[in-house]
Amino acid sequence: MYKATVLVFAGSDPSGGAGISADIEAIAAQGAHALPVITAITAQDNDRVFAVHPVNSALILQQADRLVQKMAIHAIKIGIVANRDNASAIAEWIIHYKTHYPAVPVILDPVLASGHGDLLSTDNAVDALRPLLPVATLITPNLPEADLLCPGAMTQYQQAERFMEHGIPDVLIKGGHGTATMVSNTWFHQGELSSWHWPRLEGTFHGSGCTLASAIAAQLACGKTLQQALDAAQSYCYYTLKFAYAISTGQRIPQRQLMPT
DSSP, X not given: OOOOEEEEEEOOOTTSSSHHHHHHHHHHHTTOEEEEEEOEEEEEOSSOEEEEEEOOHHHHHHHHHHHHTTSOOOEEEEOOOOSHHHHHHHHHHHHXXXXXXXXXOEEEOOOOBOTTOXXXXXXXHHHHHGGGXXXXXEEOOXXXXXXXXXXXXXXXXXXXXXXXXXXXXXXXXXXXXXXXXXXXXXXXXXXXXXXXXXXXXXXXXXSHHHHHHHHHHHHHHTTOOHHHHHHHHHHHHHHHHHTOBOSSSSSBBOOTTOOOO
16 A cells, blocks of 8 residues: 655745745655655745745656656645746646546645745746646635735635635635734635634744645545545644744744644
């Protein structure tokens, strides 16, 4: 019996806190195996992004093609893609792949900028992301990302409707950038919503969005329903933040090897 796999399109982070590093650790913690396809090389620390160098789209697709010729893919997770050319190439690749494997879920973490606001795309970050919206089965924006991707939408429900107009059936809007004492994450599905509420932790964290999206993808890869995946991944992510550790001043690193009891 082979282990479940998650194909990950994301960028590198030399601090080891976010991007592919976070994805690999979070996926492994759920009992799945990450297949990391590098989309960009970044120069960053645990607070700031100083440079983003996109990988050529042909090389990105070459990485993915070699993997799927040898092994099954049970879920796909997308992080930063660095420019529109890469987004378009990945979207077309997924459309082709899903003609053969339509049930494979695609989790899109629409990372537009670092927590400090540094852009993670060499193009307009919002426009660069748009080709990926129609191929996603779940999108996980935080509050600022939802605002940028859905201009003019006054409520989270309206934002979810905007995403669904692109063909995305499920939307999880994360409340970590809010100010309330409880962090509220809301799942929109077929006109209904469910919410989870977590105590707001002190400090800031590097790679929390990557951690959550990858954990959801891994849970789905392991055969869980979306409801079960959202429950388990959010609980896991909360505990990684609760026990986060410092590697320097600034944002702490989630303790992703920790499994909650």
